[in-house]
Amino acid sequence: MGEMSRSGRQGVPAPAAPARAMSDPGATGRFGTYGGRYVPESLIPACHEIEAAFREAWSDPEFRGRLDTLLTVYAGRPTPLTPAWRLSHELGITLFLKREDLTHTGSHKINNVIGQALLAHRMGKERLLAETGAGQHGVATATAAALLGLKATVFMGERDIERQELNVLRMNVLGAEVVPVTTGSRTLKDACNEAMRHWVSSVDNSYYCIGSVMGPHPYPWMVREFQRVIGEEARAQCAAELPVGVPDYVVACVGGGSNAAGTFAGFVDTTARLIGVEAEGGAAATFGRAGVLHGFRSLVLQDEDGQVTEAHSVAAGLDYPGIGPEHAHLRDGGRARYETVNDEEVVQALLCLARTEGILAALESSHAVAWVIRAAKSGEIAPGSTVMLTLSGRGDKDIASIKELL
Template sequence: MTTLMIEPAAGRFGDYGGRFVPESLVPACGELAAAFRDAWADPGFRAELDELLAVYAGRPTPLTPARNLSAELGIELLLKREDLAHTGSHKINNVLGQGLLARRMGKRRLIAETGAGSHGVATATAAALLGLEATVYMGERDMERQRLNVLRMTTLGAEVVPVTTGSRTLKDATNEAMRAWVADVDGAHFLLGSVGGPHPYPWMVRELQRVIGEEARRQAPYVPDVVVACVGGGSNAAGTFAGFADTGARLVGVEAAGGAALTDGAPGVVHGARSMVLQDAEGQVAEAQSIAAGLDYPGVGPEHAHLAATGRAEYHTVKDDEVVAAVRRLARAEGLICALESAHAVAWVLREAGTPLLPAGTRVLLTLSGRGDKDMATLGDVA
């Protein structure tokens, strides 16, 4: 892993970020920031995490040339295979780091939110490994469409709490997880799964996920012209972009058309951070809609809002039908079944190959953030 990166001043990325939380959580956030700062500078902590990433999570994940699609599309496409990490997605990188940090802080329980269930499964996995309890909040609607991951979490020993309020999706699960943290702030650690939330989460999660981008940069035979990843809250994209931010590569995030906070949102506060947020006419947080439960979220990580505002990264949208078609085309061309979330990035590449955005010969690196086992029922429903 890299050396300690500079902590954003006051937890802000330009106009975005910060710490907008109830008074009871201000000391907890401060304690967490100090603990992460100390741990991230500790060679012993870093060595323990690196060992777990290597011998338990299966890192480094490979960089796979998509030769068949490349030939069809007239571009060079490389796939960073986070679908091959333990538990089936990039989420394990973050939860192992936060799990070790929680144990170092003397916490006995992990509280997590989940949409697609991938973060919940990873949290349950880390809790079992590290001897911690795990409580995962999940929207009732997401539990219905991600039944396999619910079973995986309970098999691993986690308590899965259904959330029946609001849209019964990720936003509401996050609300309930944060309320649970307030109620047990001394004994529990809130293991947030993405680069949102109050400081230090956007910074901490990006640092724990930057292993994706740093590996990919070492593995790639060249600096790609374009680096692409899907964006909901945005942790896999933030981790990928971190490895290429100091290069000339274009950074491209792909949002769900029905949950495009960067494309259709406005500045606002959600879950403790100022970022771009989907809002209704009265300025209330609006519901997001996506076939991918992990992207069914009305906000985005504040660093992504800053990257968009400064022009360092660009963000595009794709529709649900394009996503389904992308899953099937990748499967039939390369023998890889990716998650619906990851398929947003694939769909954008399929759509834009041969256009001015991705002219012939463009070298593209795309992060496959997860595998698609969890989405088979959803794909069957739209067959």
């Protein structure tokens, strides 16, 4: 199921968006050659059920209205677009931060989870299943379950439990069951494996709430649509702030890639250059080959025999050997570019943002900050350019890791 894989400038306007970019992928769930539905036969009906329920709900004004209300009065939307005044001056650019760290629970994950939890409740499901790496998706799932009166079971790698102790405690306080995963690398990939296995045995009363733009169709598309609110808000905010309305660069960190997908969806039809920033040790868009992982076909880190290899990142949320299928399609079409940064750059970027702007970003988000700092200092981002960066989460959860890294 999850472990088998199949190989297979500045001043220049961004290339035209490939056909069907950031739109409905249709019944096959394909973004070019990527996506699809690679799951055991027993899960095919569940995927069809979720797709039908989502299509119905997404066209229902009552569902959309309830989602919008909760995103406003509960999650805290819209999030502000904050000028990074001091860092902008230091880098010679104009940098704006889309502040997903200011949402309830502290990251963009709440946007998607409220949407999926409402869908699960509408479908009559009693329990949410989830995987989590950094713990933010797990916290958001536990939060939404408590809000709607659902049970929650969160699978989390044993290694991630050790480095994200605060988020584990938050999930427990919120009433979720956190299941340690002791197989493989004991990180996000293995948590996904266990969550999918458990879903097979409990599909009648459980809903698998996937945290990123990954998994079998309709998840990559559905999660992107729930996260689209980031890009749509940022587009309107940039239009109000910038003389030309559109930034030169739109930047976001990428693991599976949900915050980036939601951000890019707001700018894919503009001249903005879309930059996804991966962890050097988990850079599937950069070093991966076509393969199947966790129910979808995309770019996956593999060895010479086509077996999935382990990813590494200082950020637990980016410790994943694949990338969302739509990101692979955007890369192949040239509409988005994917860059890498290393752990040392990430830690220095986190400290830089904290000490120039008073903002403690998550280690995941700090990957995007690290690339902007490097690109601006090297001249890759020309002086005077405008950059909109999605700050996907806050760094409170990473304090223990940061202490060890300093």
